[in-house]
């Protein structure tokens with residue numbers, strides 16, 4: 433395995449995880465990469481590490497251009513183990529290296545995970561000269577952990593952004609332009625929706641700090657390096673950071689005997705008849721993380737479940753908990769479901785969505801056993817009326 437030059441003297445030395453399919457509930461159906469970068473300057477510098485099981489891959493790539501013992505500077509933009517797992521081994525190989533991480537949280541996290549290692553804490557706008565190049569640090573706390581930071585090299589106009597602008601996307605083509613643009617933009621959106629979304633406020637603070645930077649390349653820690661499509665990735669982040677919504681509805685449901693399914697399809701049809709983009713998901717055949725990716729820019733969310741043992745169906749309950757953690761903002765909801773006797777699930781869904789802070793588009797809708805034609809017509813009319821009142 434070898435290092436790949438991304439700029440004169442700067443190499444990608446990361447690892448490709450083709451087989452990862454799950455990351456803390458996030459379905460990573462396209463795998464991922466753990467990007468690390470080696471800079472050959474007066475002080476040999478390694479920016480970020482890789483997941484522990486890929487340590488040998490990292491070492492092999494570094495060794496293809498330089499003896500790892502010569503590394504003097506290790507930048508830890510983020511201590512989560514997918515970016516720091518190989519750190520103990522690298523420190524063993526590079527006994528003179530110091531680890532630069534954010535103060536105080538990077539220090540706390542690295543010490544908690546790896547014990548007493550040689551750390552130099554840094555704060556926003558601290559700089560470190562490594563020879564011809566300067567490393568400038570910008571803290572981005574809570575985007576995604578308390579310790580996140582990014583590192584900028586003004587002489588190269590490269591931003592090493594770690595999680596930010598990343599995608600869980602395994603590829604052997606390092607740069608954006610080697611990959612299908614729609615796919616990598618979608619994966620960047622999915623990444624934001626499932627990783628960064630709860631920290632949008634903090635991400636906006638970080639965005640203010642870097643907005644005047646002259647950037648030619650964004651070297652992420654996951655997925656492709658952005659170079660030829662900077663405008664597209666920054667525009668996507670601008671939409672996401674500003675929580676821009678489309679006229680779009682998402683219908684998510686589970687059904688025991690097909691009756692909640694009939695309701696879901698009629699709700700979908702109501703939005704469709706009003707010319708509103710709509711997507712329908714049976715929770716049994718779609719991953720939560722894919723649904724969240726679509727919800728993040730939607731205005732309307734309909735959630736349906738039949739009642740089982742006085743509760744909503746368990747996969748809908750799981751979806752709602754995942755939704756609550758990520759908490760996309762400004763949704764109007766419809767709670768619905770068919771029932772046989774108790775019918776508690778519909779109120780449970782409605783209470784849960786109220787608790788997140790969403791507003792009902794219409795009153796919760798429950799239908800006894802098979803939905804009737806009249807009942808379905810009333811349901812659609814209620815949606816039409818509510819949508820018309822918003823104009």
Ligand code: FEO
Nearest residue numbers: 512514576577595
């Ligand atoms: Fe890719 Fe928050 O780690």
